[in-house]
Amino acid sequence: MKYCNKCVMPDTKPGVKLDENGVCVACNNMENRKSIDWEQRKKTLIEMCENIKKENKELYDCVVAVSGGKDSIFQVWYMKEICKMKVLAVCVMPHLRTREGIENFNNMMSELGVDTISITLKPKTFKSVRRKAFKEIGEPNWTDHCTVFAGVARIAYAYKVPLTVWGEDIAVEFGGRTSNKRVSSADGLRDNDLVKGMGVDRWYDDENVQKKFTFFYHFPPFDELKKHKLKSIYLGYYVEWDGYTNYLKAKDVAGFQPRRAGPLSGNYLDYDNMDEKLCEINIWLKYIKFGFWRPTDQCCYHIWNGRLDRKDAVKIVNQLQDEFPIEYFQDFLDFHSITQEEFWEVVEKFRNKEIWTEFKGEWKLKHPLE
Numbered sequence: 001m002k003y004c005n006k007c008v009m010p011d012t013k014p015g016v017k018l019d020e021n022g023v024c025v026a027c028n029n030m031e032n033r034k035s036i037d038w039e040q041r042k043k044t045l046i047e048m049c050e051n052i053k054k055e056n057k058e059l060y061d062c063v064v065a066v067s068g069g070k071d072s073i074f075q076v077w078y079m080k081e082i083c084k085m086k087v088l089a090v091c092v093m094p095h096l097r098t099r100e101g102i103e104n105f106n107n108m109m110s111e112l113g114v115d116t117i118s119i120t121l122k123p124k125t126f127k128s129v130r131r132k133a134f135k136e137i138g139e140p141n142w143t144d145h146c147t148v149f150a151g152v153a154r155i156a157y158a159y160k161v162p163l164t165v166w167g168e169d170i171a172v173e174f175g176g177r178t179s180n181k182r183v184s185s186a187d188g189l190r191d192n193d194l195v196k197g198m199g200v201d202r203w204y205d206d207e208n209v210q211k212k213f214t215f216f217y218h219f220p221p222f223d224e225l226k227k228h229k230l231k232s233i234y235l236g237y238y239v240e241w242d243g244y245t246n247y248l249k250a251k252d253v254a255g256f257q258p259r260r261a262g263p264l265s266g267n268y269l270d271y272d273n274m275d276e277k278l279c280e281i282n283i284w285l286k287y288i289k290f291g292f293w294r295p296t297d298q299c300c301y302h303i304w305n306g307r308l309d310r311k312d313a314v315k316i317v318n319q320l321q322d323e324f325p326i327e328y329f330q331d332f333l334d335f336h337s338i339t340q341e342e343f344w345e346v347v348e349k350f351r352n353k354e355i356w357t358e359f360k361g362e363w364k365l366k367h368p369l370e
């Protein structure tokens with residue numbers, strides 16, 4: 001396990017390789033970003049939107065996937081106010097929302113003024129798939145990623161909305177397993193790092209996880225999308241993407257508020273992924289598998305955007321990463337009907353012994369960040 005010389009990302013992250021100078025893909029991408037002609041990209045996007053508007057008088061011009069988080073508020077605002085598009089916001093509703101999540105979502109709808117379709121997945125099916133995904137791949141939120149991507153694409157297809165707008169391409173921003181080249185099209189979404197090209201059918205059973213209950217877990221057929229000329233793009237290709245400036249914009253245009261009680265355990269930021277309660281354990285599982293989680297992601301983000309130096313980031317990560325996300329732990333157990341014992345049994349199954357070692361009854365990383 002080695003860490004990038006510029007940021008604090010370890011090479012245990014799937015897809016991350018350090019180059020001959022010990023620098024990670026994401027850092028190199030950020031460096032390349034400086035030479036991009038952003039004005040030209042913006043122009044290209046506006047032209048694309050103008051063409052859509054010309055042909056699409058009656059219907060919505062674009063779909064934006066929303067959660068009420070800072071990035072989705074920024075996306076809706078951008079498409080509506082800068083690109084002047086008729087936006088249909090689509091939300092695959094989280095099942096355990098936080099108070100801030102509900103308020104931010106409501107504020108977004110009233111302040112930005114767009115139509116919204118919310119999909120609430122059949123709870124028994126959703127719970128069951130999450131439980132299986134937790135136990136079998138150590139990643140309960142595979143379910144959420146799959147249904148957000150597929151569900152939003154389903155709505156775009158049903159209403160024949162010509163453009164679907166996603167935020168950042170994680171493969172580019174964070175250095176993922178898929179191509180690290182910055183691309184505008186998000187057609188490869190279903191195979192990205194979050195969904196991994198897997199289908200829900202692997203978890204079919206005779207109860208709640210059956211084809212008839214999982215419509216929103218399946219992408220519409222790709223050739224159908226093509227036939228109707230339905231495109232999807234990453235806004236992060238056209239607009240210089242930065243979670244922090246998105247946060248400030250969301251605050252400004254829709255009264256977005258950070259977490260009232262401050263950052264969650266293990267977090268450095270108080271405005272990142274705080275609209276629902278089930279994702280924190282999922283992110284923490286990365287610590288078990290790859291030796292890093294929230295504080296590393298959040299510090300890297302600040303380093304990449306020039307707001308934090310590596311020395312301070314090392315301190316912050318080492319101070320925060322051993323905190324367990326206790327706030328919604330009981331909610332997580334209750335939601336999936338699992339006991340604490342079962343939980344820890346599953347966790348230990350996924351502990352990566354190549355990077356972890358037991359010392360006086362405690363698990364330590366063999367190669368701590370320094």
Ligand SMILES: [Zn+2]
Pocket residue numbers: 004005006007008009023024025026027028
């Ligand atoms: Zn780096």
